Amino acid sequence: MLKQSVCTYCGVGCDIEAVVQNNEIKQIKANKDGIVSEGKLCIKGKYGFDFTNHPNRLPPVKIKKSFLNKNELFLPKKLKSSLLEYSVDKGGYIYPTLELGYELVAWKLQRVLEAYGNFSFCAIGGARTSCENSYVFQKFTRKSVKSPHIDNCARVCHAPSLKGMRSIIGEGASTNPFWDIKNSEFLIIFGSNTTEAHPIVANKVISAVKNGTKLAVFDVRTIEIAKKADFNCVIPYESNLLVTNMIAYEIVKNELYDKEFVKSRTRGFEEYKEALLKDEYANPEFFQKVKGYEYLTEQIKEIAKLYATKKSMILWGLGVTEHIDGSYTTASFCNLSLLTANVGKNGAGLMPLRGQNNVQGTCDMGCLPYYDPDYKKPLVEGKKTPDLIDAMLEDEIKVLFNMGEDIAHIHPNQNKIQKALKKLELTVVMELFENEITKYADIVFGVKSGYEKSGVYINAERRLHLSQPLVENNLPDDWEVIQGIDRYFRQKIDFKDTKDIWEEVRKEASERFGGASYELLQKERLNGLQWPINESGDLPILHQKEFRTKDGLGHFKYKRYFLRGMVKELLKEKSEDFYLTTGRVIAHYNNANQTNKSPKLQKRASEDVVLVSLEDEEFVKNRQTITLVSNYGRSNPLKFKLSKNIKKGTLFVSFHHSNSNINFLFGDESDELTKTARFKSIKVKIE
């Protein structure tokens, strides 16, 4: 049997077709007419399905016996006697019925809230589950528990894109569809290792380049796609905003900007121009003083000219957002698009390449402390994840409800996080497999994966795909767990099925989803639809006539780069220690918890490996492994490879495998506006 659905991994959101026999996925491929896949999937999409029937899948519920012991004195008599009937396994868990699990969570939750107040509860979710689950997760937090503390994994990826883009053009989402890449005359890729992180987008870029589109790639190392580029711009760490301001400077100074567009569609240009031209760091000649990066002066000048005179797009990834000026840099991309009218039309636009398959949808559903569904302002703003961690340490947060976000692995400052998690009175986790966060959980619910349920997923180009179960199992979906708990708690959640939830989403988030009925999405299952969706259809290209700001205009805002880190050191010709950046490899996804169940993928990358510059060979000579050490922590010993694609004094490593302890190296430095961790730059020593 052939079943259509959507890939469960990255934000490209490829349409998939699965060959299913006897309730088992035998093969996953793509339909040649799929608008996203165009008939091709990357290796994760093709081979990453073995997790579905893996023997290590979590059971519907498991409870730590030590948690029961701690609460034994206070447990209601009937609940206690029912739970004590279950024998304890070697790991110290009991495996009761789901109903008993729900009742226990509700009982403990009620007790903690009575003692510490509703705001002692926080919910942190991933973005690999459906919109329906994300919607119910935030509804439970806000309406049932009455806590404002809801956040999702966008905190460690594209929250800065949302912030920066909304501040300039009123909408924090990709302006154009992926298929439009081929219509672009000039593409700039900034801080995105597209080949490894968003492979099917990389295919589209490469095929555009083959047809004559020019390409510039900015990164701190020579990445694969840069080998196909007209401009391979290897830049110093933390110089993204410096470079984008320079591109703007060249465009304004040489009057290459679109005067008519600036006049009719924007405001704030004169102040922006004044601040830009006055900024001593905005002139590309500055790079003449930065040892080893002098070539950037000429490259930036040429790129500015091309960007202004061609139909151009900017695509970016976490190499932009995971810095202290991530939001300002994404805003600077929008400024560039306003200057040159490279927005609101075919072949020109702005594309944040989002990480998880439903990170767009999870934010759209209001799983953010500062937005309700449809980006409405909530009555009370909650805390962002790093502030929640501090609040755990300060005994303000006592309950963590976690939906598929391994915060004990993929978030920064693990020494601190793991200390904070130990202080909680109740930790409830919904997951597919054991991972680092389940170790801290008092109660774990094993839930359905993306290939076992129905639901809406929204990819990085705002495209809604309605998934369907490829295989069946008896595990609950996330929303069923939440509703099950709420039945014993405050009874605010009452849905029949995912369609019922989606109907409420369509009312609560009508601006984007009013016209997106399940029937319509079912009809469009292969190609999906791009929000906003109303009675007249969807909208592939945003901002065609006006921006989604209150006055419909694009708002120029200038932010100066401030001198720091590697650039500052290079000016003094003094560079100590190494600058480390992190990223994905194609075979794995996030904490690798699903991809490492596939022998084909695991074989390709079974551990995290450090890339070291050939010029730095002396530091690793005669070594089998190296340990990275920062001011915050140490990695475990890691294998390394010498590479000509890495600049002297810099290092790269992936973070997929928890036993590498890569995220112990990072501290609290984060994007100034969103607190997204500065994962893309940390000074380390090699030991």
Ligand code: SF4
């Ligand atoms: S590019 Fe992303 S969405 Fe497409 S098949 Fe690969 S992992 Fe899946």
